[in-house]
Amino acid sequence: MLLVFAGLLIHATLHLPARGDPDAPMHRERNRAGGLVAGDYFVRNAYRDAATPNMVTVVLADYRSVDTLGEVIVVFTAGVSCFLILRRRRRYD
Amino acid sequence: MTSPSQSVIIIVAGRALAPLIQLFGIYVIIHGHYSPGGGFQGGALLAAGVILLRMTEGRCAAQSEISTEAAIPVASIGALIFAGTGLVTLAFGGHYMDYGVVPVPGIEEPMVRYYGILLVEFGIGLAVMTALVAIFDDMLDDPSPENGDVDAGKPAEDLKRP
Amino acid sequence: MIDLIHDYYAYWAIMLLLVVGLYGMLMKKNLMKKVIGMIVFQNSIILLFVTAAFKWDATVPVLKEGIPGDVSSNYLNPLPHALMLTAIVVGVAIVGVAFALLIAIYRNFGTLEEGELTERMKGE
Numbered sequence: 001m002l003l004v005f006a007g008l009l010i011h012a013t014l015h016l017p018a019r020g021d022p023d024a025p026m027h028r029e030r031n032r033a034g035g036l037v038a039g040d041y042f043v044r045n046a047y048r049d050a051a052t053p054n055m056v057t058v059v060l061a062d063y064r065s066v067d068t069l070g071e072v073i074v075v076f077t078a079g080v081s082c083f084l085i086l087r088r089r090r091r092y093d
Numbered sequence: 094m095t096s097p098s099q100s101v102i103i104i105v106a107g108r109a110l111a112p113l114i115q116l117f118g119i120y121v122i123i124h125g126h127y128s129p130g131g132g133f134q135g136g137a138l139l140a141a142g143v144i145l146l147r148m149t150e151g152r153c154a155a156q157s158e159i160s161t162e163a164a165i166p167v168a169s170i171g172a173l174i175f176a177g178t179g180l181v182t183l184a185f186g187g188h189y190m191d192y193g194v195v196p197v198p199g200i201e202e203p204m205v206r207y208y209g210i211l212l213v214e215f216g217i218g219l220a221v222m223t224a225l226v227a228i229f230d231d232m233l234d235d236p237s238p239e240n241g242d243v244d245a246g247k248p249a250e251d252l253k254r255p
Numbered sequence: 256m257i258d259l260i261h262d263y264y265a266y267w268a269i270m271l272l273l274v275v276g277l278y279g280m281l282m283k284k285n286l287m288k289k290v291i292g293m294i295v296f297q298n299s300i301i302l303l304f305v306t307a308a309f310k311w312d313a314t315v316p317v318l319k320e321g322i323p324g325d326v327s328s329n330y331l332n333p334l335p336h337a338l339m340l341t342a343i344v345v346g347v348a349i350v351g352v353a354f355a356l357l358i359a360i361y362r363n364f365g366t367l368e369e370g371e372l373t374e375r376m377k378g379e
Contacts, residue, residue, distance in 0.1 A: 005277070027328070043333065051203035059334060060341070066190055068341065069175055072221070078349070086355055133344050
């Protein structure tokens, strides 16, 4: 059953663009509807916008900073929930 | 599980490695603009230093860096640094987290964004470090006599239900 | 044929890894092993995105002198890297909470095996 599923997934990968193809849809400048593609825009404009050579940092903390704020809140919530799960039962004793 | 390791080699190696790991973590946070790195990775490295000390020398070690009780509040301070940076930009009339609108004299817009990113990365690092340390401490939450817990030393069989 | 393998072998390995993780989550009876299967599954998805960001003849997305940034085929796509960075951190948080739940279950019932766990829960 799982092997059949693996075969299905491997068949599905054949419809993906080849690995490392610079002309894949996610690497192009414009998508089929004519809009700008995010990855290409970030590569060309990250240094001009934020004076920072590391594009991943710019994407993480500037372009998508609200996403990262949610991320930090998730980590913080995990810490709090661990605290609550593991300390709660002491009160019942 | 929480008892310190008996081997001298492990204790000495842990003490020698932990400052280096934490120094590298600070470097990764501060130098994240020019090399792969950033708040998440640096925070994880800082937490790794503290956790290494607590694994080798028992859970009471390195309490002066991050104490067990202070971990969750400091994590919330880190998250608040992040959110507060966004609120500052809101106060100057921009969108949330749009650092460029803050007027800093003598610095043009890209450099303002540069320092905004640095501040945010610092907040992320603080929050991630203390949250990981808090998770680790809660997992080792084995009530032991030296911590002054009331039900300390109770064997596990008493707590188990039939 | 060689071209096909050369273009797609990374995707095939990732899909096999995904199925290994799914096997661990579905078939194993121990809750700890289920969590390990979940971690393998999650990492296969992360690897899939990082593989999709790859371009031939490109370098890491850190701007360097001598390599112009306005030709985007010089640098890897930074967007999947940033997304997967956040996904890894969420993964750490998920694993922490999962282990906390397992510790709480073990303290209450004294076992992590699924069958025994259901019996002990019925016995209350």
